[in-house]
Amino acid sequence: MSCPALIDFEASCLPEYGQSYPIEVAIARIDGESRAWLIRPLEAWRHWDWSEEAEKLHGISREMLRKEGLPAAQVLKEMARFVGDCEVYADADLDAYWLELLAHGLKAPVPFAVHFLGEYLVRHNFTRPQVVAALEEAKLRLPKEHLAREDAKRLALVVKLLLEGEKAS
Template structure:
């Protein structure tokens, strides 16, 4: 079994005009990586409800965020050649594309839908297992790298539970 790399994007909101504000992933050995993304000059959309959920004020992004070029370079360096999975493929693909377009680069990794590697058996335990992982980790903030780690641990535990049932 190969542990999937899980990636997550946080964004300025949903819908047209939204852009990535944070990206994080949990690697094959559980190592985490994340970066705040400084908004481009033409990235204006800001949803106050989304900001309330992820607790990242726009001012912090402007002050502490990394450039799109830096973040795209780091993602390509760390994830080159891998398939990385997301539970929000439709949104995350758009936000990844906006990031890489702003950096004038192309991703050197493949973004795939996490549902591609979740079995029917895993689906039956997914939500309960995810809630247990959230409680165990005590995660209070909705942030990219912690969300990715929760998904990865949920995948691992439901995978292991399915294997035990098969034994």
């Protein structure tokens, strides 16, 4: 297993538009392995907000979650197994929030910490031009956005490209 791992969530709406809950999560490692899960909403979230605008962005409907979503407890367990000993990073604080909300809804401990990707980039002394170039290349290879499964893979590819460039120099 090649670390780190990158995580991305999609939600019922953005928090500034109401009380949102996680509906999809994906984790991608820099070795190219990735997993994505649709999350069947918890009963406690039944009356929380849903945004038609968000649904248009990520393409996930309530009906899809009802039919294809997995039980939240199963998702949390499988995520922890997939992450293993990897450090997990995200490009937004909201991803840590939604992981905490998921665990809290299940009355379970948060299975791993989610760190800000910027911390990783600074720790490895990547320059802004290096990061921008890696991000542009990753967007060319994986252009779909607002899908957790694609966003996590693209972030992992950015880190992989940066690390490969570091080795080459």
